[in-house]
Amino acid sequence: MIDAAIISTGDxxxxxxxxxxxxxxxxxxxxxxxxxxxxxxTVGDRPERLRWAWTEACKLAHVVIATGGLGPTAxxxxxxxxGALFGRALAADPAIVERIRExxxxxxxxxxxxxxxxxxxxxxxxxxxxxxxxAPGYRLEVGDPGDPRHVVVLPGVPREMKPMLTDTVLPWxxxxxxxxxxxxxxxxxxxxxxxxxxEVIAGIPGExxxxxxxxxxxxxxxxxxxxxxxxxxxxxxxREVYARxxxxxxxxxxxxxxxxxxxxxxxxxxxxxLAESCTGGQVAHRLTNVPGSSAYFLGGIxxxxxxxxxxxxxxxxxxxxxxxxxxxxxxxxxxxGARRALGAAVAVGVTGIAGPDGGTAEKPVGLxxxxxxxxxxxxxxxxxxxxxxxxxxxxxxxxxxxxxxxRHVLGLPLLELGRRGAAPARPQRESVGPG
Amino acid sequence: MIDAAIISTGDxxxxxxxxxxxxxxxxxxxxxxxxxxxxxxTVGDRPERLRWAWTEACKLAHVVIATGGLGPTAxxxxxxxxGALFGRALAADPAIVERIRExxxxxxxxxxxxxxxxxxxxxxxxxxxxxxxxAPGYRLEVGDPGDPRHVVVLPGVPREMKPMLTDTVLPWxxxxxxxxxxxxxxxxxxxxxxxxxxEVIAGIPGExxxxxxxxxxxxxxxxxxxxxxxxxxxxxxxREVYARxxxxxxxxxxxxxxxxxxxxxxxxxxxxxLAESCTGGQVAHRLTNVPGSSAYFLGGIxxxxxxxxxxxxxxxxxxxxxxxxxxxxxxxxxxxGARRALGAAVAVGVTGIAGPDGGTAEKPVGLxxxxxxxxxxxxxxxxxxxxxxxxxxxxxxxxxxxxxxxRHVLGLPLLELGRRGAAPARPQRESVGPG
Numbered sequence: 113m114i115d116a117a118i119i120s121t122g123d124x125x126x127x128x129x130x131x132x133x134x135x136x137x138x139x140x141x142x143x144x145x146x147x148x149x150x151x152x153x154t155v156g157d158r159p160e161r162l163r164w165a166w167t168e169a170c171k172l173a174h175v176v177i178a179t180g181g182l183g184p185t186a187x188x189x190x191x192x193x194x195g196a197l198f199g200r201a202l203a204a205d206p207a208i209v210e211r212i213r214e215x216x217x218x219x220x221x222x223x224x225x226x227x228x229x230x231x232x233x234x235x236x237x238x239x240x241x242x243x244x245x246x247a248p249g250y251r252l253e254v255g256d257p258g259d260p261r262h263v264v265v266l267p268g269v270p271r272e273m274k275p276m277l278t279d280t281v282l283p284w285x286x287x288x289x290x291x292x293x294x295x296x297x298x299x300x301x302x303x304x305x306x307x308x309x310x311e312v313i314a315g316i317p318g319e320x321x322x323x324x325x326x327x328x329x330x331x332x333x334x335x336x337x338x339x340x341x342x343x344x345x346x347x348x349x350x351r352e353v354y355a356r357x358x359x360x361x362x363x364x365x366x367x368x369x370x371x372x373x374x375x376x377x378x379x380x381x382x383x384x385x386l387a388e389s390c391t392g393g394q395v396a397h398r399l400t401n402v403p404g405s406s407a408y409f410l411g412g413i414x415x416x417x418x419x420x421x422x423x424x425x426x427x428x429x430x431x432x433x434x435x436x437x438x439x440x441x442x443x444x445x446x447x448x449g450a451r452r453a454l455g456a457a458v459a460v461g462v463t464g465i466a467g468p469d470g471g472t473a474e475k476p477v478g479l480x481x482x483x484x485x486x487x488x489x490x491x492x493x494x495x496x497x498x499x500x501x502x503x504x505x506x507x508x509x510x511x512x513x514x515x516x517x518x519r520h521v522l523g524l525p526l527l528e529l530g531r532r533g534a535a536p537a538r539p540q541r542e543s544v545g546p547g
Numbered sequence: 548m549i550d551a552a553i554i555s556t557g558d559x560x561x562x563x564x565x566x567x568x569x570x571x572x573x574x575x576x577x578x579x580x581x582x583x584x585x586x587x588x589t590v591g592d593r594p595e596r597l598r599w600a601w602t603e604a605c606k607l608a609h610v611v612i613a614t615g616g617l618g619p620t621a622x623x624x625x626x627x628x629x630g631a632l633f634g635r636a637l638a639a640d641p642a643i644v645e646r647i648r649e650x651x652x653x654x655x656x657x658x659x660x661x662x663x664x665x666x667x668x669x670x671x672x673x674x675x676x677x678x679x680x681x682a683p684g685y686r687l688e689v690g691d692p693g694d695p696r697h698v699v700v701l702p703g704v705p706r707e708m709k710p711m712l713t714d715t716v717l718p719w720x721x722x723x724x725x726x727x728x729x730x731x732x733x734x735x736x737x738x739x740x741x742x743x744x745x746e747v748i749a750g751i752p753g754e755x756x757x758x759x760x761x762x763x764x765x766x767x768x769x770x771x772x773x774x775x776x777x778x779x780x781x782x783x784x785x786r787e788v789y790a791r792x793x794x795x796x797x798x799x800x801x802x803x804x805x806x807x808x809x810x811x812x813x814x815x816x817x818x819x820x821l822a823e824s825c826t827g828g829q830v831a832h833r834l835t836n837v838p839g840s841s842a843y844f845l846g847g848i849x850x851x852x853x854x855x856x857x858x859x860x861x862x863x864x865x866x867x868x869x870x871x872x873x874x875x876x877x878x879x880x881x882x883x884g885a886r887r888a889l890g891a892a893v894a895v896g897v898t899g900i901a902g903p904d905g906g907t908a909e910k911p912v913g914l915x916x917x918x919x920x921x922x923x924x925x926x927x928x929x930x931x932x933x934x935x936x937x938x939x940x941x942x943x944x945x946x947x948x949x950x951x952x953x954r955h956v957l958g959l960p961l962l963e964l965g966r967r968g969a970a971p972a973r974p975q976r977e978s979v980g981p982g
Contacts, residue, residue: 120587125571125574125587126574126584126585126586126587127574127575127578127584127758128570128571128572128573128574128575128576128577128578128584128760129571129575129758129759129760129761130571131566131567131568131571132566132567132570132571133566135563135567135589136560136563136564136565136566136567137563138563139560139561139562139563140562140563140564141563142563143562143563149561149562149563149591150561150590150591150596151561151588151589151590151596151599151600152555152560152561152587152588152589152590153586153587153588153589154570154586154587154588154589155585155586155587156584156585161585161586164586164603164607165586168599168603172599323562323564324564325559325562325563325564325565326564326565386849388828388831390835391832391835392831392832392834392835392836392840392844393823393828393829393830393831393832393835393847393849394828394832394835395828396823396827396828396831396832396849396851397826397827397828397829397831397832397941399827400825400826400827400828400829400849400851400901400941401827401937401938401941403902403903403904403937404904405827405851406851406852406905409827409851410851410852410854410855411848411849411850411851411852411855411859412828412848412849412851413846413847413848413849413859414821414828414831414835414846414847414848414849415846416831416835416840416841416844416845416846416847417841417845417846417889419845419889419890420845420846420889423888423889424846424848424859424888424889453858453859454852454854454855454858454859455854466835467838468838469838469839470841501706502836502838503836506832506835506836
């Protein structure tokens with residue numbers, strides 16, 4: 113097993129102007145290859161800090177992956193630092209010079225001379241092409257030839273860095289890590305906690321290595337296998353995962369609940385309408401983040417005030433008075449009202465108490481009721497006691513609303529929450545409050 | 548000027564499961580006190596990595612602020628590491644033990660014995676209370692008494708860490724940094740680019756230090772002053788900022804456009820309704836993220852399909868045919884329809900092409916039309932050509948919709964976009980592609 117250290121460079125990272133998403137992206141991909149990330153070193157654009165970071169990173173690990181500090185301006189110092197620290201002369205790579213000139217011609221812009229700084233590469237480095245920008249990356253073997261350090265330098269702009277890492281660095285690293293015999297698969301789950309998943313999965317035979325990633329209110333599970341017949345073994349694992357986790361797995365790989373729901377609706381030619389109260393438009397917002405969602409999403413009514421529930425969704429005032437706005441009866445009537453008003457095949461209604469105010473002993477903060485109305489089947493409704501602050505209650509409620517649509521379309525049973533091991537994981541594992 | 552290093556601890560950070568937002572939050576606040584963050588060291592929950600991080604951090608800077616590793620389980624090693632490295636015995640703090648027991652009683656849960664681990668504190672440490680969780684933080688002076696290191700340990704859960712930093716650590720650090728003679732003020736702006744802001748602000752007399760933080764689609768500006776009469780000088784700066792940036796400054800400090808809009812509506816007793824098409828519920832979602840928004844937000848209609856615009860908002864089919872769904876005429880009629888349907892004082896309509904498909908030569912992707920209808924004034928409508936991917940167009944359009952409400956309530960002119968220096972900044976500054 114090889115190890116790696118990550119260096120993130122840039123004043124914007126140590127002043128809090130920008131959140132570093134590069135390091136996490138790289139760490140996640142490396143984990144997929146079985147490479148252990150031992151540390152992330154983040155420094156600003158200053159020579160002495162960069163020297164510290166590079167020196168320590170090479171002590172910590174055999175592979176160093178660095179992002180940032182490759183721009184054209186004087187404060188971009190990564191290549192200078194690498195050259196000086198490892199005793200490599202810098203020289204302009206003619207192919208890169210030509211490519212930079214060509215890019216500026218293409219965009220019809222004069223090229224400031226300092227842009228040629230980006231063509232400087234340390235002697236002995238292998239250039240890593242950057243299809244989306246002027247700064248290429250490179251990799252270099254340094255130190256004792258008997259126990260070398262492999263350093264990789266990439267631009268800091270995530271849009272440029274990510275495809276370079278995935279397309280060029282990872283295949284090389286897989287070879288270096290003795291892979292080609294490593295494979296992984298990722299499953300997206302909802303409605304079951306990390307510990308619940310762990311229990312189920314621990315029982316699956318085989319020597320695959322599992323890892324979990326909680327991203328409230330979901331948990332993704334990745335299995336990594338090494339050795340012979342990687343694909344066949346991953347297929348066997350996947351069959352077991354579906355057999356044991358059943359309806360809690362909603363997709364594989366880079367997907368999202370709103371994407372999966374959209375694909376299901378599109379494939380079956382169904383249209384969807386919404387009646388949102390406590391989620392306040394978040395379900396619609398998530399659905400319409402998916403390009404092409406107008407093919408199946410007709411619209412929704414955010415009936416925040418009770419009068420809006422009456423006039424726009426046809427919820428009788430007597431029903432509101434008898435059961436309260438947060439009730440299964442009202443959620444069901446909201447769903448039916450939205451379906452009728454928008455002429456949709458399926459409609460979901462959501463009403464609840466997002467907090468922090470508005471809770472009572474009988475109906476505490478976090479109580480959310482859902483209704484689903486659809487062509488040719490009886491309307492269903494149900495209540496869940498959710499938890500967390502306003503943001504969490506809204507997010508979890510919007511996820512449940514989407515999951516209800518998925519389960520309806522697939523003919524799966526209603527979501528169960530609150531059984532042992534069946535609650536969505538909390539986002540931070542370190543959260544220690546008993547609340 | 549004192550310097551600081553930040554340590555972020557947790558396996559979830561070096562495996563890419565969680566993005567570290569703590570370090571950036573801390574760095575931003577420290578910058579506000581004039582404290583220079585020289586590096587961020589991120590390691591997993593392993594003893595040898597933690598020893599490395601703590602040793603190096605104490606070499607790098609005079610103040611070390613660490614988050615994470617304070618949980619109740621065996622893999623939480625921060626306090627053990629600090630105790631061993633600096634030769635301090637650990638002892639359970641009786642007040643903390645009592646508080647943990649009380650929290651579990653309050654939530655009616657049995658307390659696992661390992662939770663008492665969180666009461667262990669190194670000898671000589673000052674306890675920093677955690678109002679939102681069981682793990683307190685602490686600070687400690689270590690090393691050579693003539694040139695001590697000040698170390699601060701906080702929990703890793705952002706919801707717990709942030710108020711502890713702001714309420715307890717920053718006031719102490721301001722004293723340590725020789726402050727009382729340092730002050731800062733932050734202005735939130737929308738509708739003007741970072742370079743546009745820079746130009747305007749450079750002309751303000753005085754020796755204040757400016758910094759910008761772009762958080763698409765907004766830019767915040769912070770001025771820091773040192774020396775004598777800090778408050779009076781900040782007031783003078785603020786007057787100049789308002790005189791020169793006028794209606795582009797929407798608030799000060801930790802606020803958001805939806806919060807400011809909500810406060811304005813509440814203060815004047817106005818109610819709001821929405822008619823959203825391309826923003827697909829995002830405006831409503833943002834408004835309802837604010838606790839208590841039901842006092843002024845009545846609801847909205849997400850009229851994604853044209854038939855929904857007709858039936859729910861009363862947009863005539865002839866108007867849609869004549870001008871198209873994305874037109875100022877339809878935006879105005881949507882706003883009027885929402886105001887009528889919900890009985891609101893003010894209503895905004897938004898219709899546009901979020902992309903990536905659906906654009907034409909005449910109406911390209913990013914074209915978004917807005918309408919505002921209000922009691923006793925003529926309805927106004929206007930189009931803007933926005934940019935970026937679907938997510939950006941939606942976000943920018945939802946921001947404009949909120950800003951329209953703000954400007955309406957305050958009697959300010961309509962937002963201008965596209966003038967020199969008047970475009971919201973793009974998120975990455977390091978982007979080096981000529982495109």
